[in-house]
Amino acid sequence: MITLFTSRNQDENVMFNNLIKKFNVPYILCNRLSDKCMLELKNETETKSFSYESFSALTYTEMENILGYKMISMKEAENIVFNSINSLNEKALPISEIKPGLVLSRDIFSDVNNPSFRTSMRDGYGWNTNWKQTTLKIKDSIYAETEKTETFSEGETCYITTGGKVPDEFNTIIMIENVEEKVEQNSVIINIKPQKPSFIRQIGSDMKEGELLLKKNSILSPYSIGLLLSARIKEIYVYDKPTVSIFSTGNELIPYFNYEDKGIVDINSPIIYNRLEGISYIETASILKDNLEDIIDALNEVESDVIISSGGASVGEHDFIKSALLTCGYTIHFCKINMMPGKPFTFATKENKFFFSLPGNPVASSVLTELFIVPFIKKLSGYNQYKNKMIKATIDFDANINESDPRPDYQRVILLNNRIKSTGNQASSTVKSMCDGNALICVDRKIKRNEIVDVIVLNENNLYDDRLKIGVLTASDRASKGIYEDLSGKKIMEFLKEQYPDNSIDIVYTVLPDEIEDIKKLLKQLCEEGCSLILTTGGSGPSIRDVTTLATLQIIDKELPGFGELMRSESLKVVPTAILSGQTAGIKYTNNKGTLIINLPGSPRSIYECLTAVWKAVPYCIELMSWEWIQTKDCWKPKK
Numbered sequence: 241m242i243t244l245f246t247s248r249n250q251d252e253n254v255m256f257n258n259l260i261k262k263f264n265v266p267y268i269l270c271n272r273l274s275d276k277c278m279l280e281l282k283n284e285t286e287t288k289s290f291s292y293e294s295f296s297a298l299t300y301t302e303m304e305n306i307l308g309y310k311m312i313s314m315k316e317a318e319n320i321v322f323n324s325i326n327s328l329n330e331k332a333l334p335i336s337e338i339k340p341g342l343v344l345s346r347d348i349f350s351d352v353n354n355p356s357f358r359t360s361m362r363d364g365y366g367w368n369t370n371w372k373q374t375t376l377k378i379k380d381s382i383y384a385e386t387e388k389t390e391t392f393s394e395g396e397t398c399y400i401t402t403g404g405k406v407p408d409e410f411n412t413i414i415m416i417e418n419v420e421e422k423v424e425q426n427s428v429i430i431n432i433k434p435q436k437p438s439f440i441r442q443i444g445s446d447m448k449e450g451e452l453l454l455k456k457n458s459i460l461s462p463y464s465i466g467l468l469l470s471a472r473i474k475e476i477y478v479y480d481k482p483t484v485s486i487f488s489t490g491n492e493l494i495p496y497f498n499y500e501d502k503g504i505v506d507i508n509s510p511i512i513y514n515r516l517e518g519i520s521y522i523e524t525a526s527i528l529k530d531n532l533e534d535i536i537d538a539l540n541e542v543e544s545d546v547i548i549s550s551g552g553a554s555v556g557e558h559d560f561i562k563s564a565l566l567t568c569g570y571t572i573h574f575c576k577i578n579m580m581p582g583k584p585f586t587f588a589t590k591e592n593k594f595f596f597s598l599p600g601n602p603v604a605s606s607v608l609t610e611l612f613i614v615p616f617i618k619k620l621s622g623y624n625q626y627k628n629k630m631i632k633a634t635i636d637f638d639a640n641i642n643e644s645d646p647r648p649d650y651q652r653v654i655l656l657n658n659r660i661k662s663t664g665n666q667a668s669s670t671v672k673s674m675c676d677g678n679a680l681i682c683v684d685r686k687i688k689r690n691e692i693v694d695v696i697v698l699n700e701n702n703l704y705d706d707r708l709k710i711g712v713l714t715a716s717d718r719a720s721k722g723i724y725e726d727l728s729g730k731k732i733m734e735f736l737k738e739q740y741p742d743n744s745i746d747i748v749y750t751v752l753p754d755e756i757e758d759i760k761k762l763l764k765q766l767c768e769e770g771c772s773l774i775l776t777t778g779g780s781g782p783s784i785r786d787v788t789t790l791a792t793l794q795i796i797d798k799e800l801p802g803f804g805e806l807m808r809s810e811s812l813k814v815v816p817t818a819i820l821s822g823q824t825a826g827i828k829y830t831n832n833k834g835t836l837i838i839n840l841p842g843s844p845r846s847i848y849e850c851l852t853a854v855w856k857a858v859p860y861c862i863e864l865m866s867w868e869w870i871q872t873k874d875c876w877k878p879k880k
């Protein structure tokens with residue numbers, strides 16, 4: 241807040257006024273106290289006086305520093321934001337209104353025993369294991385809805401369905417499968433006598449009256465709602481979700497329902513709306529002009545618990561949010577954080593209202609929404625675990641900070657199978673990076689490919705849908721009959737596990753006899769099932785039963801002869817008979833993705849030498865056939 245002491249000199253007053261407007265700082269006009277024209281800037285701890293000259297020489301940053309608006313770290317900002325919540329609102333809710341996602345504000349205890357009567361677990365006949373008689377007269381039928389029943393003495397029984405109330409005289413149910421029904425005599429004979437009482441659910445065996453069902457702070461799920469209903473709970477206490485208002489600010493903005501108009505389509509308020517729907521009650525989402533009066537009016541009108549604005553957050557000529565906040569009596573806790581994208585980020589409070597001012601660039605506002613606003617709203621809604629989940633994963637690219645602006649950079653990344661890839665262009669206007677990414681990493685130093693880094697998980701869907709599937713096929717008449725153990729297939733799998741130590745692959749392993757049609761059928765099936773790679777062993781030699789290479793050549797779309805050439809030349813170093821091998825490799829395409837099929841020799845000893853020779857090219861080939869890039873222990877990829 242600025243106190244401007246009026247001067248006798250009108251010109252100076254006008255000049256001060258203009259400067260203050262330029263900085264967008266609200267001010268109070270006071271009567272002058274001294275002869276000298278003065279201007280005071282006050283923050284919580286100090287007051288600084290300026291002459292016109294010294295004031296006009298201030299930069300925006302100096303001005304902000306004087307007002308106490310220092311750039312703070314992410315950690316400090318998190319502490320301020322998350323510790324600003326002092327209390328949560330609780331409300332009673334009738335059972336008809338409960339929904340998954342609500343958080344319980346009190347423990348819930350069962351009002352009833354469940355089941356409330358001894359219940360049959362099978363369709364069968366009632367009996368008592370203390371009885372001798374096994375031929376029983378049928379006296380009654382009890383269904384799940386039957387309330388009143390007969391009384392029974394030894395030698396009498398009744399038919400009881402699953403869920404039916406079991407009369408006290410019986411301590412077991414004999415399943416219908418274990419009795420012989422004598423229709424004419426209206427009786428049954430027990431064929432198998434039970435060893436001990438069975439198939440009766442006792443009163444309260446699922447839940448007892450007074451038993452703790454759900455703990456305070458549990459998040460309701462469809463199943464916990466089922467549990468509450470079965471306990472006949474009529475009313476529960478939950479934390480009330482906060483109400484939210486969302487404003488996009490900018491003279492250039494048009495709403496999406498006026499697409500035809502000139503301007504930039506407002507996407508921030510729809511993004512934030514959709515992100516917060518379900519975890520809050522959204523009262524308004526609209527566009528405001530870059531106009532101090534309009535923003536002040538909007539702030540004075542809204543009654544929501546949480547108010548979020550985007551745009552106009554920085555120090556530009558049209559950035560009025562901070563001025564409006566101060567004018568409306570908000571306390572600004574910080575307005576700059578040391579990160580990107582999104583340095584100009586303001587958090588302000590007034591009584592029980594919380595205000596977040598986000599930058600206008602959609603990625604900046606989205607990243608800050610994920611890092612601050614969603615967790616904040618979850619905390620307000622009673623979530624114990626409100627912060628984003630953090631995991632460790634291996635980075636698949638080199639990441640670096642901007643040397644001329646070394647703020648920690650929250651880059652959007654794709655997390656898959658514990659590996660992270662970049663989403664490409666990281667400009668704060670490129671919304672695609674938010675769509676493609678499901679996680680963030682904080683790049684605050686040079687990070688080298690293959691380092692393990694902390695990952696902030698934003699979207700837990702689709703994290704593990706992309707495991708690489710690899711087929712391993714041993715073609716051997718003798719191994720398939722079990723005459724000897726398939727050591728070659730085992731060696732291939734050992735090699736693969738060394739290449740993918742983090743278990744990011746699924747291996748489909750098969751042993752077949754040397755029958756060309758069977759081998760072709762299996763190869764095609766593996767391609768269709770989504771194998772990116774198939775490694776075969778056996779059947780590449782000159783004998784009449786060696787048909788694996790033939791089968792491969794008959795089903796592939798494209799041969800890659802380099803594999804065979806390299807493997808033969810490697811094997812030739814060991815045995816002169818290597819030239820007898822016809823082994824090759826090729827690609828079969830299914831749904832625009834390729835499967836690389838490589839024939840390896842049959843002998844277990846040659847598996848490693850051949851695979852090691854060709855492997856470096858395999859991961860890159862897999863990527864070129866439209867699969868995800870997965871780094872392996874040994875691999876090579878040309879630099880882009």
Ligand code: AMP
Nearest residue numbers: 488505506507508551552553599600601
């Ligand atoms: P500002 O933070 O207001 O300076 O805006 C920075 C950039 O983000 C400008 O290019 C704006 O046009 C753009 N922008 C601001 N608000 C929005 C919005 N709600 N939707 C789309 N783009 C926006």
Ligand code: MG
Nearest residue numbers: 490551552600
């Ligand atoms: Mg703007």
